[in-house]
Amino acid sequence: MAKKEHVSATQATQLLRKQKIEFSEHPYAYEEHGGTAVSARELGVDEHHVVKTLVMQDEAAKPLIVLMHGDRKVSTKNLARQIPCKLVEPCKPEIAQKHSGYLVGGTSPFGTKKIMPVYVERSILELSKIYINGGQRGYLIGIAPEVLVTLLHARAVDCALDE
Numbered sequence: 001m002a003k004k005e006h007v008s009a010t011q012a013t014q015l016l017r018k019q020k021i022e023f024s025e026h027p028y029a030y031e032e033h034g035g036t037a038v039s040a041r042e043l044g045v046d047e048h049h050v051v052k053t054l055v056m057q058d059e060a061a062k063p064l065i066v067l068m069h070g071d072r073k074v075s076t077k078n079l080a081r082q083i084p085c086k087l088v089e090p091c092k093p094e095i096a097q098k099h100s101g102y103l104v105g106g107t108s109p110f111g112t113k114k115i116m117p118v119y120v121e122r123s124i125l126e127l128s129k130i131y132i133n134g135g136q137r138g139y140l141i142g143i144a145p146e147v148l149v150t151l152l153h154a155r156a157v158d159c160a161l162d163e
Contacts, residue, residue, distance in 0.1 A: 010135025011101060011111030016143075019151060023141040026131060030105065030138030036070025039140055043131060047071040050140065051124055051132040053107045055096035055116075059087040063099040065109050067120040067132070067148060072160040079159040083119065106137040109152055118154040125149065125156060 101113030
């Protein structure tokens with residue numbers, strides 16, 4: 001295995017360290033539009049355990065975060081019914097960046113610029129460890145999924161579709 005390169009502290013890792021939350025660091029070679037398939041391959045982990053952070057918005061353009069398995073898509077219809085609102089749709093990349101403070105492809109749910117409600121696919125909480133973006137492209141952190149609930153107050157939802 002290649003020697004781990006040093007990753008500068010991000011808003012996400014600063015928050016986790018301040019809260020004394022344990023996490024492992026996993027830098028990898030980022031590929032534009034590679035998504036979770038690339039990060040899972042580079043880390044040698046199941047893509048189902050890699051969690052993507054999606055910045056979306058409701059019908060009033062209020063932002064929200066959805067955490068989904070890397071090998072699943074979000075049913076925005078099912079999500080909207082559960083949270084409840086009329087419509088949920090992905091934000092444009094520049095809007096997502098404005099809300100989160102992170103570049104798309106490097107979005108972490110931790111340490112976002114704007115506080116947003118967080119929704120997590122229920123089955124993610126059943127995993128023993130997840131890999132989620134640490135706040136920059138090519139950098140995942142390994143963490144216990146219960147941190148999503150304790151630190152982010154994430155609400156469990158059932159909105160996964162097979163990829």
